[in-house]
Amino acid sequence: CLATLIIMLVGDTYTLINYVSFINYLCYGVTIMGLIVLRWKKPKIFRPIKVNLLIPITYLAFWAFLLAFSLYSEPVVCGVGLIIILTGVPVFFLGVYWRNKPKCVNRLIESLTRWGQKLCFVVYPQCASAEEE
Numbered sequence: 001c002l003a004t005l006i007i008m009l010v011g012d013t014y015t016l017i018n019y020v021s022f023i024n025y026l027c028y029g030v031t032i033m034g035l036i037v038l039r040w041k042k043p044k045i046f047r048p049i050k051v052n053l054l055i056p057i058t059y060l061a062f063w064a065f066l067l068a069f070s071l072y073s074e075p076v077v078c079g080v081g082l083i084i085i086l087t088g089v090p091v092f093f094l095g096v097y098w099r100n101k102p103k104c105v106n107r108l109i110e111s112l113t114r115w116g117q118k119l120c121f122v123v124y125p126q127c128a129s130a131e132e133e
Contacts, residue, residue, distance in 0.1 A: 002087070022070055022081035029063040032056045
């Protein structure tokens with residue numbers, strides 16, 4: 001979010017769309033790869049929709065071609081897109097991976113979450129349960 005705000009202040013919307021397009025295509029490909037890996041490693045789990053593996057493999061072939069072409073034709077845009085993705089790594093380690101956080105950090109994360117929920121009119125914070133009261 002911070003990187004997007006900086007780019008919007010410095011650059012133009014066209015540049016931001018290019019960065020986000022590369023990120024989207026990268027995420028789509030990784031998702032399809034995950035589908036194939038799960039079909040191979042865990043073939044017995046329940047799947048509400050099951051497609052022939054030829055479809056995701058064909059998609060991945062086209063995806064790889066488009067991604068390679070993007071990297072060749074616009075390496076700077078792709079590099080900035082990768083940097084934007086990598087800005088989420090510290091957030092992951094602070095918010096998810098680090099389990100034994102001090103209470104002040106947990107309170108800060110909770111207050112930022114509630115603030116974001118109220119700002120965007122999304123999921124409202126849950127009231128304290130009867131056990132906590």
